[in-house]
Amino acid sequence: METETTGLDYLIVGQGLAGSILAYLLIREGKKINIIDSPEFPSSSRVAAGIYNPVTGRKLVKTWLADELFPHLEVFYTELEQVLDAKFLHPVPIYRPFPNKEVQTYFKSDKVSADFYDFATVEFENIRYKDLVNSTLGGVTTKHSGWLDLKVMLEAFRKYFQEKGVFIAEKFNPEKALSATCTTIFCEGFQAVNNPFFNYLPFSPVKGEVLDISIEGIELSEIINQGAFVVPLSANTFRLGATYSWHELDFAPTQKAKEELIEKYHKLMKPAISVTAHQAGVRPATKDRRPLIGMHPEFQQIGIFNGLGSKGVALAPYFAEQFVDFLVNGKELSPEVNINRFASLYLRVGNS
Numbered sequence: 001m002e003t004e005t006t007g008l009d010y011l012i013v014g015q016g017l018a019g020s021i022l023a024y025l026l027i028r029e030g031k032k033i034n035i036i037d038s039p040e041f042p043s044s045s046r047v048a049a050g051i052y053n054p055v056t057g058r059k060l061v062k063t064w065l066a067d068e069l070f071p072h073l074e075v076f077y078t079e080l081e082q083v084l085d086a087k088f089l090h091p092v093p094i095y096r097p098f099p100n101k102e103v104q105t106y107f108k109s110d111k112v113s114a115d116f117y118d119f120a121t122v123e124f125e126n127i128r129y130k131d132l133v134n135s136t137l138g139g140v141t142t143k144h145s146g147w148l149d150l151k152v153m154l155e156a157f158r159k160y161f162q163e164k165g166v167f168i169a170e171k172f173n174p175e176k177a178l179s180a181t182c183t184t185i186f187c188e189g190f191q192a193v194n195n196p197f198f199n200y201l202p203f204s205p206v207k208g209e210v211l212d213i214s215i216e217g218i219e220l221s222e223i224i225n226q227g228a229f230v231v232p233l234s235a236n237t238f239r240l241g242a243t244y245s246w247h248e249l250d251f252a253p254t255q256k257a258k259e260e261l262i263e264k265y266h267k268l269m270k271p272a273i274s275v276t277a278h279q280a281g282v283r284p285a286t287k288d289r290r291p292l293i294g295m296h297p298e299f300q301q302i303g304i305f306n307g308l309g310s311k312g313v314a315l316a317p318y319f320a321e322q323f324v325d326f327l328v329n330g331k332e333l334s335p336e337v338n339i340n341r342f343a344s345l346y347l348r349v350g351n352s
């Protein structure tokens with residue numbers, strides 16, 4: 001079917017996390033938009049655990065732009081809950097038990113930067129979780145962290161867009177962006193690798209799998225994370241994740257990943273589990289681990305908002321706001337995320 005763009009300011013392609021937030025902010029700016037999403041393509045947002053976490057890595061350093069992203073994050077999603085009349089934000093600490101003495105010693109030393117404590121507290125005796133976790137060395141508990149129920153949020157967004165009459169359930173042929181009478185912004189997640197306008201960009205997609213598990217008789221409101229994460233979804237139900245694979249980039253769950261996750265779980269936690277669901281998705285990650293945002297080097301009416309990788313929940317609000325400021329007010333995009341950092345790749349593959 002031909003997508004009608006007359007009278008629109010923007011056509012947003014993809015109603016995952018990226019497209020939904022961008023479309024919402026453009027509507028808030030008074031722009032006329034349509035948002036189109038294909039039931040044919042899977043969405044990694046619907047598989048994601050939705051965790052936002054200001055400290056990462058073995059030494060738990062602050063994540064990129066933590067000071068800018070995190071103070072605003074919960075305010076943004078709380079306001080969104082009110083607008084969409086749905087509950088999806090779950091601000092909870094993440095408990096990261098020390099895996100060994102070496103890591104514990106590091107956290108006892110003065111090598112840990114002072115500003116790390118803006119985002120976390122440290123304890124050296126494991127008191128709270130001694131019946132659940134296979135570590136008695138203590139650990140780090142993060143602040144300003146939690147998880148977003150992305151399925152609930154995306155369904156609420158869909159209802160919101162449908163009620164405004166701006167949602168189209170259809171596959172969009174990227175070539176049609178050339179004849180559209182409005183600006184088209186592609187928010188296709190992993191599918192962008194097949195988009196003829198943006199397949200020159202250095203995507204590095206990563207497949208990930210998660211299990212939903214049932215654990216009887218435990219009370220856990222925090223996320224536990226060490227090697228694997230265990231997120232409390234509801235009474236007795238938890239999400240266990242996640243795997244990372246740069247091969248077989250599809251949405252098919254595999255036995256290998258299931259076994260890997262169960263093994264990691266038993267390293268981390270004591271109680272027995274039963275698996276109730278198994279899902280796979282592909283993270284739209286990039287080679288330089290930074291988002292891909294901006295306008296096409298040749299066709300200025302075609303843009304992209306993508307490359308959120310494994311941190312979409314934390315990155316999407318901040319960079320969607322920045323992109324809207326660029327689109328509506330002409331304010332510059334951060335050079336670290338602007339796709340014009342790869343303009344030479346576009347010329348090299350002979351597009352121009």
Ligand SMILES: Cc1cc2nc3c(=O)[nH]c(=O)nc-3n(C[C@H](O)[C@H](O)[C@H](O)COP(=O)(O)OP(=O)(O)OC[C@H]3O[C@@H](n4cnc5c(N)ncnc54)[C@H](O)[C@@H]3O)c2cc1C
Nearest residue numbers: 014016017018038044045050051172189208281311312313
């Ligand atoms: C296993 C796993 C665990 C994860 N855990 C976390 C986590 O804990 N925290 C976190 O922040 N992130 C996590 N992520 C990453 C997160 O999923 C992504 O950062 C984010 O969801 C990407 O959103 P997106 O909108 O760019 O892509 P998607 O959610 O994939 O959305 C793209 C949408 O575009 C549509 N589309 C594509 N092409 C077309 C077309 N031609 N026409 C119409 N529609 C089209 C698709 O149908 C889809 O709905 C995880 C990912 C995986 C796979």
